[in-house]
Amino acid sequence: MPDARDTTLAFYAQEADAYAEWSGQDRDSENLETFMGLLGRGAHVLELGCGGGHDSRRLLDRGFEVLPTDGSPEMARQAERRLGRPVRVMRFMELDVEAAFDGVWANASLLHAPRAELAAILQRVHRALRSGGVFFSSFKEGDEEGSDSLGRHFNFPSIDWLREQFEQVAWTRLDMERRSSNGYDGIGVSLITVWARR
Numbered sequence: 001m002p003d004a005r006d007t008t009l010a011f012y013a014q015e016a017d018a019y020a021e022w023s024g025q026d027r028d029s030e031n032l033e034t035f036m037g038l039l040g041r042g043a044h045v046l047e048l049g050c051g052g053g054h055d056s057r058r059l060l061d062r063g064f065e066v067l068p069t070d071g072s073p074e075m076a077r078q079a080e081r082r083l084g085r086p087v088r089v090m091r092f093m094e095l096d097v098e099a100a101f102d103g104v105w106a107n108a109s110l111l112h113a114p115r116a117e118l119a120a121i122l123q124r125v126h127r128a129l130r131s132g133g134v135f136f137s138s139f140k141e142g143d144e145e146g147s148d149s150l151g152r153h154f155n156f157p158s159i160d161w162l163r164e165q166f167e168q169v170a171w172t173r174l175d176m177e178r179r180s181s182n183g184y185d186g187i188g189v190s191l192i193t194v195w196a197r198r
Contacts, residue, residue: 005071005091005112005114005153005155007072007147007151007152007153008138008151008152008153009072010151010153011150011152012074012075013072013073013074015184016074016075016077016078017078019051019052019184020051020052020070020075020078020079021052021080022104022184023051023052023054023058023184025080028030028038028152029046031107031109031136031138032055032058032059032105033106035103035134035136036059036062036064036108036191037136038103038134039064039102039103040102041062041063041064041163042063042064042065043064043065043102043103044064044065044100044101044102044103045064045065045067045096045101045102045103045104046061046065046067046069046101046103046104046105046128047059047065047066047067047068047069047103047104047105047106048069048071048082048095048104048106048109048110048125049069049071049108049109049110049112050068050069050070050075050076050079050087051075051078051079051150051152052075052078052079052107052111052120053068053079053080053081053082053083053087054082054146055077055088055105055107056068056079056082056083057082057083059105060083062145064103065090066084067101068083068087068088069087069088069089069090070087070089070090071086071089071090071091072089073089073196076089077166078094078153083183087105087110089151090108092109092113092117092121092124093117093120093121093124095121095125095128096124097119097127097128097192098127098128099127099128099130099131100128100131101128101130101133102129102130102133102134103129103133103134103135103136104125104128104129104133104134104135104136105136105145106125106135106136106137106138107136107137107138108138109137110138110139110155111135111138111139111140111154111155111156112148112152112153112154112155113155114145114153114155115145115155115157116130116158118155118165118170119165119168122165122166122168122169123168123169126169126170126171126198127198130198131170131198132197132198133195133197133198134159134194134195134196134197135171135194135196135198136193136195136196137193137194137196138157138191138193138194138196139155139157139162139191139192139194140154140156140189140190140191141156141157141158141159141178141189141190141191141192142154142156142157142184143156143157143158145197148183148185148187149185149187150184150185155180157174157192159178159192162176162192163176166196171198172197172198173196173197173198174196174197175193175194176192176194177192177193178190178191178192178193179193184185
């Protein structure tokens with residue numbers, strides 16, 4: 001049986017062009033504006049799962065220092081074309097820096113992390129942030145880990161389970177809320193958005 005991460009990466013390899021185009025039309029503008037507003041100009045930002053590079057482009061255009069990363073080499077190449085700079089191919093568990101960033105932006109990316117690894121990934125994000133650093137992430141709400149109609153792996157957390165994972169790390173502030181959205185598959189979903197401060 002293929003590893004869930006491999007089937008997810010295979011999907012993004014096959015759909016890289018189309019997904020990069022679609023994601024540019026479905027930007028999370030309000031949350032990104034809030035994120036940028038919480039950071040000082042020139043702040044260092046890590047984007048986990050940059051996809052086609054649209055959010056990194058906006059961050060760069062607003063004067064932030066940005067390290068864009070993606071677990072899919074094909075999506076990273078899409079982002080490189082948009083950004084005109086290298087994009088690091090990196091899986092979440094490969095994040096291994098300390099106090100390097102003022103903000104971490106992980107919009108619709110950590111929702112692919114296996115449940116068994118999520119708490120450890122959040123610890124890595126916490127360690128990568130400087131004191132007072134801001135972390136945004138979003139997840140598709142659900143009851144149990146599984147795949148969507150396109151074969152992509154999702155952790156599908158409940159808000160209570162997700163809070164338990166975040167609370168294994170000592171954030172100075174943690175806020176979660178739900179909102180409605182539509183996925184790449186055209187199916188409406190409940191998204192859990194998470195704001196945390198180191």
